[in-house]
Amino acid sequence: AAAAASAARGARAPWRPLRAPSPPRGCRLFASAGPDGRLRVWDTAGSRLQHEYVPSAHLSAACTCLAWAPAGARQPPSKDGPQRKKRKSEVGGEVDKQLDILAIGTAVGSILLYSTVKGELQSKLDGGHDSRVNCVRWHQESCCLYSCSDDKHIVEWNTQTCKVKCKWKGDNSSVTCLCISPDGKMLLSAGRTIKLWDLETKEVYRHFTGHATSVSSLTFTTVKPTNESKPFDGITGLYFLSGAIHDRLLSVWYIRSDRKEKNAVMSFTVTDEPTFVDLTVSEVKEEPVKLAVVCRDGQLHLFEHILNGYCKKPLTSNCTVQIATPGDGDSTPKPVPILAAAFCTDKQSLLLVYGNALQPIIEKVSLNTSESHICLVRDIQKVLSLKTDAAVTKVKTPVVNSDAKVLVPGIPGHSTAVKTPALGKEKKKNKRKPGETEESIEERLGALDIDVSKVKTPGGLPQTDSFAVLLVQGLESNDAEILNKVLNTRKENIVKNTVARMPIHAVIPLLHEVREPALLALSYKPHVICLLATEIQDMALYF
Numbered sequence: 001a002a003a004a005a006s007a008a009r010g011a012r013a014p015w016r017p018l019r020a021p022s023p024p025r026g027c028r029l030f031a032s033a034g035p036d037g038r039l040r041v042w043d044t045a046g047s048r049l050q051h052e053y054v055p056s057a058h059l060s061a062a063c064t065c066l067a068w069a070p071a072g073a074r075q076p077p078s079k080d081g082p083q084r085k086k087r088k089s090e091v092g093g094e095v096d097k098q099l100d101i102l103a104i105g106t107a108v109g110s111i112l113l114y115s116t117v118k119g120e121l122q123s124k125l126d127g128g129h130d131s132r133v134n135c136v137r138w139h140q141e142s143c144c145l146y147s148c149s150d151d152k153h154i155v156e157w158n159t160q161t162c163k164v165k166c167k168w169k170g171d172n173s174s175v176t177c178l179c180i181s182p183d184g185k186m187l188l189s190a191g192r193t194i195k196l197w198d199l200e201t202k203e204v205y206r207h208f209t210g211h212a213t214s215v216s217s218l219t220f221t222t223v224k225p226t227n228e229s230k231p232f233d234g235i236t237g238l239y240f241l242s243g244a245i246h247d248r249l250l251s252v253w254y255i256r257s258d259r260k261e262k263n264a265v266m267s268f269t270v271t272d273e274p275t276f277v278d279l280t281v282s283e284v285k286e287e288p289v290k291l292a293v294v295c296r297d298g299q300l301h302l303f304e305h306i307l308n309g310y311c312k313k314p315l316t317s318n319c320t321v322q323i324a325t326p327g328d329g330d331s332t333p334k335p336v337p338i339l340a341a342a343f344c345t346d347k348q349s350l351l352l353v354y355g356n357a358l359q360p361i362i363e364k365v366s367l368n369t370s371e372s373h374i375c376l377v378r379d380i381q382k383v384l385s386l387k388t389d390a391a392v393t394k395v396k397t398p399v400v401n402s403d404a405k406v407l408v409p410g411i412p413g414h415s416t417a418v419k420t421p422a423l424g425k426e427k428k429k430n431k432r433k434p435g436e437t438e439e440s441i442e443e444r445l446g447a448l449d450i451d452v453s454k455v456k457t458p459g460g461l462p463q464t465d466s467f468a469v470l471l472v473q474g475l476e477s478n479d480a481e482i483l484n485k486v487l488n489t490r491k492e493n494i495v496k497n498t499v500a501r502m503p504i505h506a507v508i509p510l511l512h513e514v515r516e517p518a519l520l521a522l523s524y525k526p527h528v529i530c531l532l533a534t535e536i537q538d539m540a541l542y543f
Contacts, residue, residue, distance in 0.1 A: 105133030190215035300338030
């Protein structure tokens with residue numbers, strides 16, 4: 001499954017299908033990672049690609065999750081080792097710069113810390129997990145990083161020393177998602193069940209059950225309890241939101257002082273499986289929670305609700321947003337998938353990411369949520385379509401003035417008449433002469449078989465393109481007679497042209513064939529082997 005992540009400094013979020021935590025406010029950057037292992041960071045202001053990073057093991061260790069470091073986090077050490085002490089003037093300048101560190105979880109269990117400011121890998125966290133990393137989360141204040149994996153464990157990292165600070169078993173099966181409480185003292189973890197951990201003692205404080213599949217998203221929706229009459233211990237009275245794989249309901253949970261209630265107190269219903277979730281946190285009792293949910297079908301659902309206790313009936317969205325092409329002329333409007341959405345600082349406008357994941361379009365919009373359904377018309381056909389029309393397949397005839405002098409190759413001062421095709425001439429049709437018999441199907445099929453022995457140059461050898469075809473056939477069929485016939489040629493230009501016409505997939509078998517000791521005894525000429533080695537080496541360097 002493709003791993004993708006979207007993010008913004010302020011309102012930036014690691015976005016990844018099925019594992020998308022809620023972002024902080026202020027959207028500046030958008031990060032994504034796909035199955036090819038490439039990390040791409042986009043500027044939200046102009047949809048410009050700022051960084052593209054390819055890990056050295058991007059094919060074997062694909063990216064599985066992303067997480068932006070908080071603005072107050074300390075910078076992890078560089079991979080080049082300890083740096084010299086900076087002057088006070090330099091330190092003052094560094095404070096003004098915003099730190100953009102991205103934690104990247106991989107399929108082999110390691111975690112990479114990438115700096116978007118420097119455009120390079122800062123450090124690597126290894127030795128904590130021996131299986132796929134499902135989620136990474138930064139602590140709000142300290143330099144700690146938390147991660148969970150398919151190996152059933154949760155790991156607390158010290159990003160300054162790049163070592164494991166603590167490791168404990170989080171579940172009997174895979175741990176798929178994490179979330180840190182607003183005060184930084186508690187940790188939510190989820191697999192099939194949701195557990196609330198005390199980070200100081202690493203003991204379970206509460207259990208929550210209700211999801212039938214693995215939980216894919218966790219986020220707190222309130223920072224203060226709605227009931228202000230009771231003393232606040234930092235966690236009791238808070239609400240948090242969770243979503244699961246293949247589940248069209250987002251559940252809201254209430255943390256009670258006792259252990260009686262373990263089920264969700266309310267839920268939000270959407271049209272398809274949620275792939276990205278963002279919300280505005282409620283800071284006072286009367287402030288509603290605004291929720292933006294992007295589903296797998298490409299639609300965006302907006303909710304607005306005051307959390308004030310139990311609600312039995314699932315809540316539907318206040319507004320549904322879709323994007324479509326204009327459909328000029330006779331063409332039918334086509335839906336454009338929304339990839340991610342995040343609330344901006346004002347908590348009113350939205351940052352939408354839509355179109356193609358390889359070249360997304362990022363736009364800030366202000367929507368009238370009083371309407372139940374909004375369809376935004378955007379002409380992105382030119383952006384999404386691959387511009388193959390600009391290839392060499394089209395030939396254009398230039399418009400030349402009658403007074404212009406046409407220069408042709410040849411002796412200076414000599415002009416050659418340019419023959420123009422005669423108009424009105426029709427192509428000759430191949431008609432069967434009277435008395436001729438029609439060829440049978442067997443004869444026609446036999447005529448399609450090319451006899452390479454008939455295609456020869458005056459020297460008696462096949463042409464260069466035929467040599468390449470013969471060599472590929474000999475390598476695929478392991479025919480010693482064909483290989484001897486091709487590899488025993490002495491003409492240097494034929495060897496060069498043949499290797500130049502070799503397809504990429506046949507280069508490795510050719511190298512094995514030349515280096516095979518048993519086949520070297522078949523009287524391959526040494527100079528031929530040297531030529532082949534030189535040409536193959538040049539071609540490898542070129543590619």
